[in-house]
Amino acid sequence: MPLDEDKYPVESDRRRFVKGVVGGASLAGIATAGAAAVNSATAPSGEGGGTTTFRAVENTDGPAPRGMPQIPIELEPIDGEDDFYIKGVWPEVSTETQQGREVTVAKEEIGGVEYSSEWYQYCGVQTYAGVYPNAQKENSDLTNYFRYTKSSKYEWQNNDVSGGEKMKLSHFDDYKTWGNGVGTDGIGKPANGTWRSEGLDPAETMPVEVIRSERIEEAAKESEWLKASTSKGVMAHLNKCTHFCCVPGFKQEGSAKFAAADAIYCQCHQSVYDPFNIVEKSFVALPRPAKE
Numbered sequence: 001m002p003l004d005e006d007k008y009p010v011e012s013d014r015r016r017f018v019k020g021v022v023g024g025a026s027l028a029g030i031a032t033a034g035a036a037a038v039n040s041a042t043a044p045s046g047e048g049g050g051t052t053t054f055r056a057v058e059n060t061d062g063p064a065p066r067g068m069p070q071i072p073i074e075l076e077p078i079d080g081e082d083d084f085y086i087k088g089v090w091p092e093v094s095t096e097t098q099q100g101r102e103v104t105v106a107k108e109e110i111g112g113v114e115y116s117s118e119w120y121q122y123c124g125v126q127t128y129a130g131v132y133p134n135a136q137k138e139n140s141d142l143t144n145y146f147r148y149t150k151s152s153k154y155e156w157q158n159n160d161v162s163g164g165e166k167m168k169l170s171h172f173d174d175y176k177t178w179g180n181g182v183g184t185d186g187i188g189k190p191a192n193g194t195w196r197s198e199g200l201d202p203a204e205t206m207p208v209e210v211i212r213s214e215r216i217e218e219a220a221k222e223s224e225w226l227k228a229s230t231s232k233g234v235m236a237h238l239n240k241c242t243h244f245c246c247v248p249g250f251k252q253e254g255s256a257k258f259a260a261a262d263a264i265y266c267q268c269h270q271s272v273y274d275p276f277n278i279v280e281k282s283f284v285a286l287p288r289p290a291k292e
């Protein structure tokens with residue numbers, strides 16, 4: 001499928017530039033196969049990256065060029081409790097050869113979709129320790145549990161749970177009635193969290209938003225992907241606006257003016273995302289800086 005149309009000319013120029021480099025490198029490869037000069041011209045500056053097709057919460061308004069990447073979730077039963085921890089699924093780690101180099105990748109097929117760590121490689125996240133495929137091997141503190149942020153846009157979270165605590169399914173039990181005075185009550189209960197960020201510099205925190213909604217439960221009946229990537233109406237996405245990387249929010253203060261009271265709204269430049277419409281998109285994932 002074609003790449004997303006960027007709405008900002010500067011972004012389009014960058015994309016044309018990327019395409020030009022790729023095209024030029026292929027031609028050079030044909031003309032002088034195997035030459036060392038070609039290798040240095042085509043070697044990426046880091047690991048992974050490139051055109052990536054992913055699943056996104058749809059961008060419906062504002063300057064954002066595309067939706068934010070969904071994070072497949074799983075529910076882990078808690079010993080001795082009738083409850084579950086909510087975790088983000090990290091794809092399987094393996095090694096493959098890319099342009100003559102061994103590169104560690106994290107990718108697997110889920111619900112008929114190729115899911116990869118490259119989905120999250122934009123807005124600087126490509127440099128975060130947690131996005132490296134085998135990060136957990138190097139840093140045993142890192143886990144796939146979603147943990148609550150210390151301060152949240154949602155009062156329920158500030159009152160009922162603590163920062164750093166693991167998200168549990170039971171915290172969302174009132175999802176069919178919950179409201180915060182913005183938009184319609186009962187369409188979904190959100191929480192702000194972090195993922196794969198334990199023990200890292202706060203600047204490397206991966207922000208996530210988790211929403212439990214009947215609409216997700218319904219949609220999952222019709223979609224192999226949603227059946228595999230959500231559970232009991234719980235879904236998650238990386239909460240970095242694809243415009244200039246702000247952290248948006250579902251049912252956020254100030255969103256009603258932009259017809260986004262029941263959507264995800266980015267207060268920086270009024271981009272709007274629909275968490276109940278998951279779409280397939282493509283973008284050019286940025287490479288991770290190479291490790292020594």
Ligand code: FES
Pocket residue numbers: 062063064241242243244245246266267268269270271
């Ligand atoms: S709309 Fe600009 S950063 Fe979100």
